[in-house]
Amino acid sequence: SLAGTSKADKVTKVKVALEELRWLPSDLGSPRVFINQPAFTASYIDNGEEKLKTRVVVGKVTNQTAFFYDQIEQVDFHPYWGVPQSIIVNEMLPRLRNDPGYLDRAGYEVTDSSGRRVPSSAVNWGAYGANIPYSVRQQPSEANALGELKILFPNKHAIYMHDTPQKSFFERDMRALSHGCVRLQDPRGMAAAVLGTSVDYVTEKLKHGHSNEKVTRTIPVYVAYFTAWPDLAGNVEYFDDVYDRDTRLMQALDATEAVRSPAS
Structure with missing residues (x-):
């Protein structure tokens, strides 16, 4: 070049x-x-x-x-890896609406606003848009x-x-x-x-x-x-x-x- x-x-x-x-x-x-x-x-x-x-x-x-x-x-x-909110909203959320358990299978941990672990499959991802009251992190692997x-x-x-x-x-x-x-x-x-x-x-x-x-x-x-x-x-x-x-x-x-x- x-x-x-x-x-x-x-x-x-x-x-x-x-x-x-x-x-x-x-x-x-x-x-x-x-x-x-x-x-x-x-x-x-x-x-x-x-x-x-x-x-x-x-x-x-x-x-x-x-x-x-x-x-x-x-x-x-x-x-x-603590997944940034922008990636959760823009890249993960569309898939989670159809397949709410995929984070559980892929080695991610989901925690609510008080820090409690919750199964990804138990969250109604379709209820959220830009503001998601959950944190997601990927386990070492x-x-x-x-x-x-x-x-x-x-x-x-x-x-x-x-x-x-x-x-x-x-x-x-x-x-x-x-x-x-x-x-x-x-x-x-x-x-x-x-x-x-x-x-x-x-x-x-x-x-x-x-x-x-x-x-x-x-x-x-x-x-x-x-x-x-x-x-x-x-x-x-x-x-x-x-x-x-x-x-x-x-x-x-x-x-x-x-x-x-x-x-x-």
Whole structure:
């Protein structure tokens, strides 16, 4: 896709990247995790060295991954998946109206507003629209949407990194395919990196079922969006503007410049 990228397009991408850099700390810190959504990659960088780089899947255009930074706090092994209300309403509810017991069969737990477990088949799903007074979570299993582990950095966007059973997505070039969270091709490698341990240690932890472990070091994570970004050797790489954010940012910059320019 880069064969048709003109020098002018590359200059625009760099201009946008320079503006977006202002949104981040001047010192990104070390160690750090850097996710670049248009590149569909996540890197663990320590002492100026990229110790790990893995492919990722990010949010679909209709479920975009946000641009923010936070701090990694915890790794969950064999996690539960708390199903977001939007997925319950938009994706599960149509099926539940015809097949109310399917959550019971598929390894999900349903709880009412007071936290009591109830069978999915006992709920009159047809009585609800956008507001459903039940919570749904998927039990740890090979079929769990989060796979075998998730890496948490609590934030208002409810975004985190996790494994996935849908491994085939990593073979695609365009990997904006999730509901917004960041799926990792090498979750064990990333978990070992942020915990400061080995993949063998992570593998051993996974043999013992559901558990979690706190990250004891300060590790910032950048969930970033740069269509131009240098590798650690300083060579700038260019990526497709998958969410069309560059266009809108250039419009904002142009509008700002027009307001600031003295009237002729």
